Structures are given as C-alpha cells and as structure tokens.
Amino acid sequence: xxxxxxxxxxxxxxxxxxxxxxxxxxxxxxxxxxxxxxxxxxxxxxxxxxxxxxxxxxxxxxxxxxxxxxxxxxxxxxxxxxxxxxxxxxxxxxxxxxxxxxxxxxxxxxxxxxxxxxxxxxxxxxxxxxxxxxxxxxxxxxxxxxxxxxxxxxxxxxxxxxxxxxxxxxxxxxxxxxxxxxxxxxxxxxxxxxxxxxxxxxxxxxxxxxxxxxxxxxxxxxxxxxxxxxxxxxxxxxxxxxxxxxxxxxxxxxxxxxxxxxxxxxxxxxxxxxxxxxxxxxxxxxxxxxxxxxxxxxxxxx
Numbered sequence: 001x002x003x004x005x006x007x008x009x010x011x012x013x014x015x016x017x018x019x020x021x022x023x024x025x026x027x028x029x030x031x032x033x034x035x036x037x038x039x040x041x042x043x044x045x046x047x048x049x050x051x052x053x054x055x056x057x058x059x060x061x062x063x064x065x066x067x068x069x070x071x072x073x074x075x076x077x078x079x080x081x082x083x084x085x086x087x088x089x090x091x092x093x094x095x096x097x098x099x100x101x102x103x104x105x106x107x108x109x110x111x112x113x114x115x116x117x118x119x120x121x122x123x124x125x126x127x128x129x130x131x132x133x134x135x136x137x138x139x140x141x142x143x144x145x146x147x148x149x150x151x152x153x154x155x156x157x158x159x160x161x162x163x164x165x166x167x168x169x170x171x172x173x174x175x176x177x178x179x180x181x182x183x184x185x186x187x188x189x190x191x192x193x194x195x196x197x198x199x200x201x202x203x204x205x206x207x208x209x210x211x212x213x214x215x216x217x218x219x220x221x222x223x224x225x226x227x228x229x230x231x232x233x234x235x236x237x238x239x240x241x242x243x244x245x246x247x248x249x250x251x252x253x254x255x256x257x258x259x260x261x262x263x264x265x266x267x268x269x270x271x272x273x274x275x276x277x278x279x280x281x282x283x284x285x286x287x288x289x290x291x292x293x294x295x296x297x298x299x300x301x302x
Contacts, residue, residue, distance in 0.1 A: 001265040002115070002127040003032030003101040004171050004191065005204040008181045009094075010241045017198050017219075022091035024217045029077040029099060031209045034269045035127070036103035039114035040081055041072035043123050044094035045178055061111045066175060068123060072114035077101050095237060096181055098171055100125040106132070107139035119145035124172030127205050128189035128266075131165040131255070145172065158232055158250040161186055165287055167258050167266055169227075171203060179238035180245060185227040187254035187284035188266040192224040199241040206269050226274075229283040252284035259286060 005028040007021065029040065050064045060080050063070040069090055073080035081087060091097055100115040106129065107113040115125045117139075124145045132140035144164070151157045161168075161184055169189035172182050183203055185191045192207035197220035204210050207224035214221040227233070234246035258266075267275050 001035055001103045001105065001129075001189075001268060002125075003035035003205045004099070004125050004127050004169055005029070005032055005202075005209065006096070006098045006125070006171055006181075007200050007202045008096050008235055008237045008242055009200040010198070010237055010239060012240055013200060014198050017196070017200075018092040020217050020219065021196070021200065022088050024213050024219060025091045025097055025099060026082045026088070027213060027216060028204060028209055029081060029101065031212065032099070032101040032205065033076050033078065035205055036101040037076040038104040038109045039072060039074050039102040039111070040077035041070065041100050041102075041114050041116050041125075042081060042087065042091070043068055043070040043098040043116040044090045045096040045173070046090070046094060059111075061114070063118070065118060065123075067178065068175065070116055070118065070123065072111055072116070074109065074111060074114065095178070096173060098123060098125050098173065098181075105129045105140075106134060107142075113139050113142070115141060117141055117145055120149035121174045121176050122149045122172050123175065124148070124170060127169045127191075128167035128186070129258075130168050130186075140166075144168070144170075148172065154232070154234065154246050154248050157182070157184075158248045161232060161252075162250045165253055165255055167254060167261075169205060179236055181235045181237070183227065183233045183235065185229055185231050186252040187229055188258055188262050190226060190266065190270075190278065192226045194221040194224045195242075196221050201235060201242045207274055208269065208271055226277060226281070228281060253287050254284055255287050256289050 046067045059074045098116045126141040132143040167189040168186040169191040170184040194210045210224040230252040232248040236245040
C-alpha cells in the first residue's frame with residue numbers, strides 16, 4: 001500500500017495559483033503519510049533542462065533527467081522533502097508533479113526502490129501489489145514500469161494492465177511525451193481526480209485528501225471523482241486546458257488475498273461513504289485459487 005498524488009497543469013496556469021498549488025501539494029504529502037512512511041518522492045517537469053544538484057543528505061537522492069527533477073528520500077514525506085525552498089519552487093513552476101509515499105510490500109527499503117521510479121522512458125508511481133517475477137531486492141513497481149516502457153500504443157498499454165494480477169493504481173509519464181500523463185486503476189487500489197479553478201487536474205489515492213485540500217486552499221476543486229476499476233486515462237497539458245487525450249477500459253483482476261486486504265489496506269483512511277462507494281462500484285474479476293475454475297466477478301458481500 002502506498003499513496004499517490006500529483007497534478008498536471010494547462011499551458012497558461014496563473015502565477016498566483018502556482019504558489020497556492022505548491023503548498024497544497026506539500027499538504028497532500030503530509031496526508032499521504034497515512035499510506036506509507038518507508039520512503040517518499042517528488043518528480044517535477046519543467047520547461048527547460050535543469051542543472052544537476054549536489055545533495056549531501058545520504059537519505060535523499062536528487063536526479064535530473066532533461067526537464068525532470070526527481071527527489072526521493074528514505075522515511076516519511078515530512079522528514080526530508082518539504083525542508084527545501086527549492087522543492088517548493090520546483091512544485092510551483094512545474095508543468096507536472098508526480099508524488100509518492102511508500103509502504104514497502106515488495107523489495108527492500110532503499111533509495112533504489114523509492115518512487116517515482118525511472119524505467120527507460122517512463123517516470124512512474126504505483127500504489128498496490130501485483131504478481132511479478134522480482135529478484136535481487138527489486139520491486140513489483142520496477143517490473144511493472146519496465147513492462148509499460150515496452151508498449152508503443154494505448155492498446156498495448158491496456159494489454160499489460162489486463163495481464164496484471166493484484167492491486168494497482170498508477171500515475172506515470174513518458175519523457176518522450178512530456179505533455180501527457182497516464183492514470184490507470186486496475187483492481188481495488190483507489191485513485192480519484194478533481195479539477196481546480198484554473199483547469200489543473202489533480203489526483204490522489206484518497207478522495208478525502210482532495211476534499212480537505214479544498215477546505216485549506218483557494219483551489220476551488222471539483223468534487224473528487226473516483227476512477228472506475230479497469231480504466232486507463234491519458235491527459236494532455238499542451239493547451240490552455242487539460243484535455244482527455246485517450247480513454248480505455250480493460251479487465252482488472254485481483255487475487256483472493258487482495259479481497260481480504262481491501263478494507264485494511266486498499267481503502268485505508270477512507271470515510272464510510274467512500275468505502276460504501278467502492279463496494280457499490282466494484283468492477284473487477286477475482287482470480288480463482290484453483291486453476292481449473294474460471295475467475296469470478298467480485299461482488300459486494302451479502
């Protein structure tokens with residue numbers, strides 16, 4: 001279980017709202033500690049290539065890849081990430097921000113496994129746990145983004161997501177297409193979106209975080225909309241508003257043990273209303289524990 005949050009902004013995003021949005025992203029980081037304190041990270045995309053940074057804190061890693069700056073740290077989000085004026089400045093000026101708090105379910109708690117992860121052309125964040133052929137301390141997230149890195153079409157991307165077994169909510173970008181953000185939800189792991197008053201789109205693992213954000217900051221966020229399981233969205237920011245570039249449905253499949261973890265892990269921190277919404281809108285299959293039996297669609301318990 002991990003926490004995802006972030007934003008994608010239209011081309012002409014008001015300067016006065018950028019400072020507010022930076023503070024809001026930091027507050028989302030504090031809220032997301034509820035879903036993981038093993039490590040945390042922020043990746044921000046800027047309009048020009050950035051100079052590499054020197055970092056003397058051994059618990060923190062800074063990488064610059066073209067216009068991307070990725071800062072990851074061991075421990076809770078509040079321990080290392082918000083303490084820098086540069087972090088706040090990066091969050092204000094960024095076109096896209098991908099943010100993550102990690103609860104380690106696979107792989108060692110090291111900076112190599114902290115997200116956002118860079119896998120080839122992809123920079124990505126993952127909440128959940130999927131069946132993956134991992135080894136040498138690597139994570140299912142690293143394996144998953146390497147699989148997505150090989151895809152060249154939306155159809156191929158949806159095929160990879162269809163083949164997953166387990167829980168996954170994902171937010172990722174391709175460095176070769178800096179105007180796009182990919183959001184996907186397979187089985188159980190939640191992801192909600194909302195839009196602010198300047199047309200910026202926000203996402204978070206818990207819709208209540210976005211409601212709280214709207215109470216604390218002058219963003220005028222729309223009511224958070226939970227993504228339906230088995231959904232892939234591609235969002236484009238290269239215009240005066242964030243637009244939907246592609247939409248794809250696919251079959252999401254969980255494992256029997258994921259069903260038992262839904263209330264304690266996947267929906268951690270949810271309000272009763274949000275939990276009921278998840279139960280009422282389940283849309284995934286459960287992989288049979290017995291190979292000779294077909295998978296069955298998840299039902300609300302009676």
